[in-house]
Amino acid sequence: MTTSPxxxxxxxxxxxxxxxxxxxxxxxxLHTARFLTSAPELHFLPALDLPEIAFVGRSNxxxxxxxxxxxxxxxxxxxxxxxxxxxxxxxxxxxxxxxTDAILADLPGYGYAAVPRQAKIRWQQVMANYLVTRKNLxxxxxxxxxxxxxxxxxxxxxxxxxxxxxxxxxxxxxLTKADKLTRTESAAALSVARLQAGGGDAMxxxxxxxxxxxxxxxxxxxxxxxxxxxTATPADAPAADQP
Ligand SMILES: Nc1nc2c(ncn2[C@@H]2O[C@H](COP(=O)(O)OP(=O)(O)O)[C@@H](O)[C@H]2O)c(=O)[nH]1
Ligand SMILES: [Mg+2]
Numbered sequence: 641m642t643t644s645p646x647x648x649x650x651x652x653x654x655x656x657x658x659x660x661x662x663x664x665x666x667x668x669x670l671h672t673a674r675f676l677t678s679a680p681e682l683h684f685l686p687a688l689d690l691p692e693i694a695f696v697g698r699s700n701x702x703x704x705x706x707x708x709x710x711x712x713x714x715x716x717x718x719x720x721x722x723x724x725x726x727x728x729x730x731x732x733x734x735x736x737x738x739x740t741d742a743i744l745a746d747l748p749g750y751g752y753a754a755v756p757r758q759a760k761i762r763w764q765q766v767m768a769n770y771l772v773t774r775k776n777l778x779x780x781x782x783x784x785x786x787x788x789x790x791x792x793x794x795x796x797x798x799x800x801x802x803x804x805x806x807x808x809x810x811x812x813x814x815l816t817k818a819d820k821l822t823r824t825e826s827a828a829a830l831s832v833a834r835l836q837a838g839g840g841d842a843m844x845x846x847x848x849x850x851x852x853x854x855x856x857x858x859x860x861x862x863x864x865x866x867x868x869x870x871t872a873t874p875a876d877a878p879a880a881d882q883p
Pocket of ligand 2: 700703704705749
């Protein structure tokens with residue numbers, strides 16, 4: 641039997657072997673993110689009973705760009721970058737209006753050389769206090785420029801959260817600006833970061849090349865909608881200063 645060639649300009653109907661995959665709900669869900677509140681210290685933040693995902697990293701690591709890319713909003717993370725607000729913890733609500741089911745927390749960037757010493761020390765206290773005692777913290781995303789690798793302050797942060805990671809706090813290193821690396825460099829940076837992540841994971845990310853956006857979005861969605869909450873919260877743990 642012969643088949644006639646398709647006429648020019650007329651697409652031959654094809655039967656797809658697989659139905660097109662339904663889009664993952666993570667992207668649409670993250671797009672609902674909106675500014676909730678901003679606070680200079682932990683005790684000014686509202687106590688919330690929703691899983692919270694904290695974004696941390698040194699200044700210039702690409703944290704604002706990552707949050708804006710994941711939420712598909714050009715100004716979300718930059719909107720809070722008003723003078724005097726740079727050292728604040730900014731919270732964003734996620735979920736349909738009236739059905740908020742998670743919080744994104746944008747923590748102040750650290751390691752910026754021009755910041756006075758007192759401000760650096762204050763930052764470390766605010767950050768450590770938040771990471772150790774924020775009850776509803778479900779996961780930490782550490783943004784890292786793989787050309788610099790983890791810095792001393794990143795290592796301190798890892799030490800601070802390690803006990804909570806052992807209790808089920810989720811942890812992910814996002815290697816930003818992956819477009820600046822060759823394939824070989826990316827693979828090497830990823831395996832180093834996976835070792836450094838301890839109980840967590842690492843992923844490559846690039847805003848302009850759109851690398852890792854779906855994977856990081858899906859991971860955040862899973863933390864909120866699939867992962868079991870940590871086994872112990874700071875509320876369950878005995879206070880350190882008790883006999
Ligand atoms: N090439 C490239 N540059 C990026 C990427 N993400 C951020 N940047 C750039 O890195 C600089 C710092 O980014 P920003 O998001 O403000 O970092 P933050 O200080 O951690 O919030 C800016 O010039 C960004 O344009 C990326 O994925 N690829
Ligand atoms: Mg920023």
